[in-house]
Amino acid sequence: MLFTLAGPAHSELIIRKSRFIGCVEPMPDRAAAQARVEQLRQQHPTARHVCWALLAGGQSAAVDDGEPGGTAGRPMLDVLRHQQLDGVLATVVRYFGGIKLGAGGLVRAYTDSVAQALLTAHKLPRQRLVQLRACVPYALEGLLRRELAAADAQLLDVQHAAQVIFTLSLPEAQASTFQSRLDELAHGRLGWLDAD
Structure with missing residues (x-):
């Protein structure tokens, strides 16, 4: 059974001076997701990265936004899939703290940001x-x-x-x-x- 979210849920992690602001929220399609990501870019103009992942009715996306390939968007998308979600956008805004985390550290940071946000999210069964x-x-x-x-x-x-x-x-x-x-x-x- 697939689930969606009743509303947005947030998380915030500080990892080696970098700040990761995570959000999971219901999202109907890719166009709405891109508009939401643009809104986040405007809200956080000094953030280094706004990475995102989307699962919405067969539309999926995994965007690293300048992070090394496969270290942000794909791990975020995997969390959504593992939680059997659909119609959900996951975003993580990163403020770089000056210390590189390496590929493994980035994967953990982005995965944890989404997973922490999902801990407080209210899931609803998705019905046709x-x-x-x-x-x-x-x-x-x-x-x-x-x-x-x-x-x-x-x-x-x-x-x-x-x-x-x-x-x-x-x-x-x-x-x-x-x-x-x-x-x-x-x-x-x-x-x-x-x-x-």
């Missing part, structure tokens, strides 16, 4: 969502809205025409049970439409 469309007579609109709220389904759109058309999303594992319950409650007056 499905989108459903239903049409009901106006008399059943209230019933459908109550059932949506009870099932924690997300209402995406409502159209009022000859009937009320609802577009919603909910976890895939709940979809068939939800549909069966609504079919039973509506006594055949609910129609399921293609989600397109």
Whole structure:
């Protein structure tokens, strides 16, 4: 099972006078990750490196940002994979303290920065969502809205025409049970439409 994070979590390590500021946070895609990294560069203009790793729906990245190849981004990415995370960006901002750490020291520092941040992170199971469309007579609109709220389904759109058309999303594992319950409650007056 894959997990994502409920929100950002941070760490800070001082290793041989170098300061490593780690952060793990939910991230939907590579474009959003690059924007976040640019924001960190602006927040820390005197930092020597802003290294990062991303796992997000098949999009992955491991960026060393000037550190020796394979000593920052790849170890950070390995931590995310080991923790079975998806939709997560790990960043480490490094202020160089004047003492070189060597390749092994860098790998440990970047790995530890991400691992320490993950210790305080709240993980959530990542669920695949499905989108459903239903049409009901106006008399059943209230019933459908109550059932949506009870099932924690997300209402995406409502159209009022000859009937009320609802577009919603909910976890895939709940979809068939939800549909069966609504079919039973509506006594055949609910129609399921293609989600397109």
